[in-house]
Structure formats: structure tokens, C-alpha cells
Amino acid sequence: MTSIPDITLNNGQVIPQFGFGVFLIEPKDTVAAVSTALQAGYRHIDTAEMYGNEAEVGEAIAKSGLDRGEVFVTSKLSNDAHEPDDARQAFDATLKALGTDYVDLFLIHWPLPARYGGDIAATWQVLEEAYREGRARSIGVSNFQPRHLRRLHGETQIIPAVNQIEVHPYLTQDEVRAFCAEHQIAVEAWSPLGKGTVLSEPVIQSIAGRAGKTPAQVVLRWHIQRGDIVFPKSVTPDRIRENIDIFDFELSATDVEDITLLNKNQRTGPDPDKFDGR
Ligand code: NAD
DSSP states (O other), X not given: OOOOOEEEOTTSOEEESBOEEOTTXXXXXXXXXXXXXXXXXXXXXXXXGGGTOHHHHHHXXXXXXXXXXXXXXXXXXXXXXXXXXXXXXXXXXXXXXXXXXXXXXXXXXOOOTTSGGGOHHHHHHHHHHHHHTTSEEEEEEESOOHHHHHHHHHHOSSOOSEEEEEOBTTBOOHHHHHHHHHTTOEEEEESTTGGGGGGGOHHXXXXXXXXXXXXXXXXXXXXXXXXXXXXXXXXXXXXXXXXXXOSSOOOOHHHHHHHHTTOOOOOSSOOTTTOOOO
């Protein structure tokens, strides 16, 4: 029996620790993939304006027969819309595309220090407006380094509820995760499987063999036991069901440590300190 833990964010809102990511799912495949996920028990969907599939995520939720309140929906601001007026319009467009009058969580997708004069505070204040209006139940950031978080802390009022960063066994992100823990910012681990690259690691394969689970299940379980929020992506129905089937076993402390030791500070995506969003 699957039972997904909840995490309480710093504003009291609750997020399922496990969900479904839809990056690189074609719009034409999104309704089917999200529907399969919802049928398998996922109740948290992670999309973004830049994924181009918000409308299809909304359509799948509407078709599922679930109440809107039963599904936690995250979206993220486009890199082209950090200017405050653009950000307001982009947020409105997200709600319209999803066919909902609120999102559970809205994030600044990238800090873009080399663009917009690095003025993340002005963009964040637009998210604060959406939060005060109740149209974003929680607000947060993605790909923020401690220096970006410190800047928000100095210039704005609301502490981000989450920081969504790349985390997997090859990139354990000890420094950013420690900073977030100290400031009550929940960590969401994107590309939790390292886009599949970590699955052939002998350490992971051997733990999987002993546990009677697949390498993907072992890695997802490692994230859950470390306390991060995860939303693996797949369009393959069997894998969608496999990935959520991780709440009936536990890794030992040694297994968790052995997987953590695979870290080589190796990213699969851009470096947030350099990326300009284009
Ligand atoms: P992921 O680590 O979830 O890997 C997905 C890939 O792993 C799939 O395409 C598939 O090839 C493989 N896979 C999935 N399940 C498998 C299984 N059971 N067995 C074997 N292989 C399997 O990578 P991702 O999609 O990049 O990340 C997940 C989510 O994180 C995204 O969909 C998105 O929501 C989010 N994300 C956010 C950012 C950001 O900048 N905030 C960036 C990338 C991803």
C-alpha cells in the first residue's frame, strides 16, 4: 500500500514529498502521462511555463475526477518574464493554461544573475503579490545558490518555501541543502535519477539486488530518506508505476551513506551562477 509522506512548508502549507515531473514530455503525450500518474496515486505535479505543457497538465487533472484540492500543482516563471509587468502577465497566463484559479506553488525558475541586472528581488516581489492574493498558495525559487537566497532575504519580506535544485547521487549539493535546512527552506531535488545516468552504478545495482527493488526505486528512496521532495519523470506507464512503488521498503543508514559517497559534484544541467536562461 502506497503512502506518500507530506512535508510541511515554512508557511504551514503541506506538499506531498513525492510527485510527477513533466519536463520534456511533449504536449501531445502529457495528458496520457499525467493521467497514468494520477491513476497510480501521484498527487503532486511539477510543470513550468517553459515546459509548454501546462494546459495539458490542467486537462489531465480536470479529466481525472479528482477535486482540484486533491492535487498539488507547481509551475515556474519563464526566464523571459522576470521584469515585474511581464512576471504578472506570465503568472496570469499560467493560471489560465492550467484552468485553475490558484497554483499550490509558483517558483522563479532560474536566478539568471547575468540578466535583468541580477535583480531577483523585483521579480520575487511579484510572486509575493500572488501569494498575498492567495493565487499562489506557496512561493519559492529554483536553482538558487546561497548568495541568491541571501540577497532575497535582505531585500524582500517572504522567505521562499522551497528551493528546487539539481540533486542526485552524482551531485549531492551538501552546501545548498545545509543552507536551506538552516533557513527552513524545503529542498526539491530535480533530475532525481540524474536523468537515468546513475542507474548503472554498481553500488546502486547491488543495493537494488539485495532489496528486491530496481535501481530507480533505490535512488528515489535515497532522496526520500534524506528528506528531499522528488518528482521523477517518465512517459512509460510501467516506469511511472515503478517509481511510486517505494514506500514499502527502507534503506539502511549504510546504504544511504554509500550512495551519498558517489557524489562527484557533476551536473547534468546548467550552472546557476552562469546560466542566462537562453
Ligand atoms: P529524472 O532524473 O527524473 O530522469 C528522467 C529520465 O530517467 C527519464 O526520461 C527516463 O529516461 C529515466 N527513467 C525514469 N524512470 C525510470 C525508471 N524507473 N527506470 C529507468 N529509467 C527511468 O530527470 P528530469 O526529468 O530531468 O527531472 C525530473 C523533474 O524535475 C522534471 O520533469 C521537472 O519537473 C524537474 N526539473 C526541474 C528543473 C529546474 O530547473 N527546476 C530542471 C530539470 C528538471
